[in-house]
Amino acid sequence: MQTSLSAMSMSPSTGQGLAADARSLDALKLAANGNDPKAVREAAKQFESLFMRELIKSMREATMKSGLLDSDGEKLGTDLLDQQFAVQLSGLPGGLTDAITRQLTQQMSGTAKAPTIALGAEAARIKPAANQRSFVEQHDDAAERVSRETGIPASFMIGQAGHETGWGRSEIRHRDGTPSHNLFGIKAGGSWTGPTVAVTTTEYIGGEPRKVTARFRAYDSYEESFRDYARLIGNSPRYEKARASVSSVSAYASELHRAGYATDPAYAAKLSRAIHTTLKIQRT
Incomplete structure (x- = not known):
């Protein structure tokens, strides 16, 4: 045949x-x-x-x-x-x-349902302030757009931005008072070719807080800041374990701290609380 x-x-x-x-x-x-x-x-x-x-x-x-x-x-x-x-x-x-x-x-x-992130026990005790709600509402759309592209939960990014800026009250600014749009305290290393701003910040050296002057990145918009943060977390091998922990607030915060994102010994606990605050605002 x-x-x-x-x-x-x-x-x-x-x-x-x-x-x-x-x-x-x-x-x-x-x-x-x-x-x-x-x-x-x-x-x-x-x-x-x-x-x-x-x-x-x-x-x-x-x-x-x-x-x-x-x-x-x-x-x-x-x-x-x-x-x-x-x-x-x-x-x-x-x-x-x-x-x-x-x-x-x-x-x-972006309409596919994202996995639900469980609220930790500490979330039940959190009572978000008005300025925290305002901060979350201000940045929710930009964070959601970046989240859909990168897989990093918007609540994690907004929570960390809230912690780094005192929920918008301590945002890094230029000398003339205009915002740098840097929501994550990302410093301007040797590879950064964009605009910068020099400010005095607190670093923990040997476990002790010290005031130092450092140069930080500046952006044209807050969404640029979210995207730059997502690139940093997504492309750097040092944050590989953090990327693998996006289903857990505490695990993500802990892995960021272990990878050296910040020198504050209590950074993981503070970040975890800020993310839980964001989640509670988004769900109420």
Whole structure:
């Protein structure tokens, strides 16, 4: 028996290509990341075709074989035919493509439900002040946008920004009083080429508080500050354990402290309380 391959001819377009074409699938994923609705659906269709191909392959393997189609040529023809069946069966109304499209759209639009972060026991005793509520409301939108891009919870970033700035009352400012927009006390090291501001700050040296003058980064907006913080935490190997602890307030705060984010011996406890305060505000 000869398997006809005439039906296997493919259009060069990605949507008509074989589901097993890794380059086509990578191109679709890249286009889908650009939030193109057509590309999102086409990527979902390709993912369904991969699933269908594996399903058909499993069904063939579970079927008794007569030995008539065991030559290499026949196996190749059967495999190509299965791939084409998978492409043709995918994308039908009510199929997996619809479900995958909805999921991808939700994830890229930021509407997918984020995992719930449990409030610690100390949160029950926290009574947020008016200035804390105002600070959270002021920065919530920017933090949420950065959170969707990086995976760092918005509540963690806002809480840390609140702690670092005294909930906006001790924000780092330029000499003329204008804000530096630096919400996280990130210093201007040798690799920083942007604007800076010099201020007197408290550092703990040998466990003792000392007043020192240091240069800090300055930004054009608060959202830039959130993004720079997220890059620092996301790209630095020293914060790897903190990145892996975003499901726990206390663990995240502790890992940041262990990694040397701040010299204050009580930093983890203070940061944990600030994040719990933010969470309580966001949930009430």
